[in-house]
Amino acid sequence: MPIRVLLVDDHEMILRGLEAMLQRFTDQVAVVGAVSDVAAAVRLAVESAPDVVLSDLRLGKNSGLDLCTALRTAAPTVRVVFLTVYDDEQHLFQALRAGAAGYLLKRVDGPELVRHLHSVRDGEVVIDPTMAGRVAASAAHLHNGEFWPGARLGLTQRESEVLALLVGGLSNRAIAGRLVVSDDTVKTHLRGLYRKLAVNDRSGAVATALREGLFR
Structure with missing residues (x-):
């Protein structure tokens, strides 16, 4: 069955662009909604039970981290993937601590995004490949006790x-x-x-x- 995806972004142009991108993969992905704020996203996630919520990290006055935390209570089976422009480890670690199942950058193309969505539905945690090397290096430093304080x-x-x-x-x-x-x-x-x-x-x-x- 197609992966059921809820899109969340506070920019209308981004939402429409994502819908157009995923329209090419209707045999694999079904967009169940596109909303711009946390409250609407939580409400629709409860109503439509998507497999994945694909959300920006910044959502106006709120953040995707707030959404991630809210969904853990309201719809615990829904997996959250962040699609963002922030390519630093700090935001990535915050997202993972909040319970996100993925962290992707907005330069991802359609086929790659669909592959990642499949992986997330299958229970994996996905990280944008361009960040994977830096994350691995950070993990190595952490293992060696060299991760920076704080x-x-x-x-x-x-x-x-x-x-x-x-x-x-x-x-x-x-x-x-x-x-x-x-x-x-x-x-x-x-x-x-x-x-x-x-x-x-x-x-x-x-x-x-x-x-x-x-x-x-």
Whole structure:
């Protein structure tokens, strides 16, 4: 039987493009709906019971991670595959932690996408081939105890470096000099790690880093 797929993206053009792409494979894929927000996606997933929800990672004010979490309760048999432009490990790991069964980039072509959908319906977890090498390298580092501190909290490698220098007592200017970046770049990294650590300032970030044992 064709794979039943629900499409979720907050850009109408993307939805129409995906529908047109998958229309060439009606013997293998049946699109059961195309919606643009989390609430509609959850409602339709419960009503139509698709095999796979193919969703963007960013959905307006919400995110595909919210959708993934909601579906684990509302429709636990539905598998979620993210189709996104974000090609970094941080977003990939967040998606997998949320329970996603796949992470693909929007440059995927029709035949490849259909193959991946088949694999997901068969119980596999699929990762875009262009990211697979980097993920394997990260896994090797993790096995060797070399994975960067804070990765499990969603920090990027550079945010982890900034946090380590923060814990060491360096000022923004000193951090910028050590990493050979601008002061504004340091401030951007600080805002990102504050948000991910759910703190408001330097002292909160340092306290969290020490409490979590990120740096020994």
